[in-house]
Amino acid sequence: AIQTAQTPSELLAMRRSQQEYADDLDEMVKKFVFCVPKAGAQQVTLDSCKVDLTASSNEALLSSIFSERMENYFLPFRRAKARLTSFFPDKKLVQFDAGKLQTLAELLRDLKRNGHRVLIFTQMSKMLDILEAFLNLNGLTYLRLD
Numbered sequence: 001a002i003q004t005a006q007t008p009s010e011l012l013a014m015r016r017s018q019q020e021y022a023d024d025l026d027e028m029v030k031k032f033v034f035c036v037p038k039a040g041a042q043q044v045t046l047d048s049c050k051v052d053l054t055a056s057s058n059e060a061l062l063s064s065i066f067s068e069r070m071e072n073y074f075l076p077f078r079r080a081k082a083r084l085t086s087f088f089p090d091k092k093l094v095q096f097d098a099g100k101l102q103t104l105a106e107l108l109r110d111l112k113r114n115g116h117r118v119l120i121f122t123q124m125s126k127m128l129d130i131l132e133a134f135l136n137l138n139g140l141t142y143l144r145l146d
Contacts, residue, residue: 022076029080082126101134108140 005011074081111118122128125146135142 018073019076022080025077025080082129101130104134105138108138112140 003014005014108118120131122131128144128146132142132144
């Protein structure tokens with residue numbers, strides 16, 4: 001059903017939040033991104049054309065304020081960005097792209113055969129994404145705690 005706003009406050013209430021847009025983008029990326037181009041951009045910087053000392057100190061202050069606010073603004077989109085920055089051409093090759101994963105596959109097979117359970121720690125959530133793809137490929141049961 002189409003909603004109609006009678007007042008400006010009703011119109012504002014109908015507006016979707018940035019987090020809702022980020023969640024929708026994340027779902028779309030999960031479903032449709034299969035190939036990520038090898039391209040990137042540098043982080044946004046603030047430069048001043050003045051050369052005097054006060055301009056340099058102002059530039060440093062403004063740059064730190066600006067970068068912090070930009071980081072906070074794009075925070076809800078971090079998960080979608082992470083999914084777009086690295087990928088495997090074929091998910092079945094994830095194990096063969098790294099010798100450590102090949103060794104882990106053998107180790108996990110042996111441990112499972114002997115009835116053992118395994119706990120894996122990692123520092124970065126991106127590594128958890130890689131391990132998740134690896135475990136799914138090998139048909140292993142896992143519980144992920146971020």
